[in-house]
Amino acid sequence: MTRIILIGYMGAGKTTIGKALAQELGVPFYDLDWYIETRMRRTIKQIFDEKGEEEFRRIEHNMLHEVAEFENVVVSCGGGTPCFYDNIDYMNSQAQVVYLKASPEVLYEHLQMGRRVRPLLLGKSPDEVRTFIVEQLALREPFYSKANYTLNVDLLDNFTKIQTTIENLRKILER
Ligand SMILES: Nc1ncnc2c1ncn2[C@@H]1O[C@H](COP(=O)(O)OP(=O)(O)O)[C@@H](O)[C@H]1O
Ligand SMILES: O=C(O)C1=C[C@@H](OP(=O)(O)O)[C@@H](O)[C@H](O)C1
Ligand SMILES: [Mg+2]
Numbered sequence: 001m002t003r004i005i006l007i008g009y010m011g012a013g014k015t016t017i018g019k020a021l022a023q024e025l026g027v028p029f030y031d032l033d034w035y036i037e038t039r040m041r042r043t044i045k046q047i048f049d050e051k052g053e054e055e056f057r058r059i060e061h062n063m064l065h066e067v068a069e070f071e072n073v074v075v076s077c078g079g080g081t082p083c084f085y086d087n088i089d090y091m092n093s094q095a096q097v098v099y100l101k102a103s104p105e106v107l108y109e110h111l112q113m114g115r116r117v118r119p120l121l122l123g124k125s126p127d128e129v130r131t132f133i134v135e136q137l138a139l140r141e142p143f144y145s146k147a148n149y150t151l152n153v154d155l156l157d158n159f160t161k162i163q164t165t166i167e168n169l170r171k172i173l174e175r
Helices: 014-025 034-041 044-051 053-067 087-094 106-114 126-146 159-174
Strands: 001-005 029-031 073-076 094-099 150-153
Touching: 001 014, 001 087, 014 073, 014 159, 029 034, 034 044, 034 053, 044 053, 053 087, 073 159, 087 094, 087 159, 094 159, 106 126
Parallel strands: 001 073, 001 094, 029 073, 094 150
Antiparallel strands: none
16 A cells, blocks of 8 residues: 655645656545645635634644545645644554655745745745744744655755656655
8 A cells, every 4th residue: 555645844845746756656646735625615715714724724634534544645735734733643653754845945936936825925025934934844843854754855946856856755665
């Protein structure tokens, strides 16, 4: 059975790398945010706006339990998933959990690239976003570092290298 869960800060590449890895392994891919959006028929932003972050975390916790029970999957989480409830311990008990580790600078760059709305960053100036990333990453690092595996993605920062990321991931998972 292949059950791999990718964690890491917003912009680390969980969704992008997860999708490519699943394709490479020939197993279904689940992005936890997309799964929540489909099940709730609401975007993540709508859930934050209508129900607040606390309720989002409760929904996220419940949906994590749904997707983490599928066999032969790659799952990418949201950046906050490991940091609430006992989610990180649960993930470690269910799957091979990989922390995609990136520096604040690379995270900031990636966050400029996608068009995805991230409610936690809305309404902040570029400088405020940079400071927020540094401060929140420090608070979250203790959770992320509990992952079974860590892969530094700072040096793999362009699309031609997504394949290299996948190869490195496969290597550490085979260990
Ligand atoms: N290794 C990488 N190389 C190049 N671009 C990347 C890489 N990882 C992520 N990106 C880009 O950064 C943006 C955010 O990535 P995403 O997969 O949405 O991150 P996450 O799901 O961790 O928040 C996307 O536009 C993606 O194309
Ligand atoms: O870091 C966070 O708390 C969040 C990260 C997002 O996912 P990505 O990490 O895929 O952006 C999404 O779950 C939500 O906006 C909250
Ligand atoms: Mg994502």
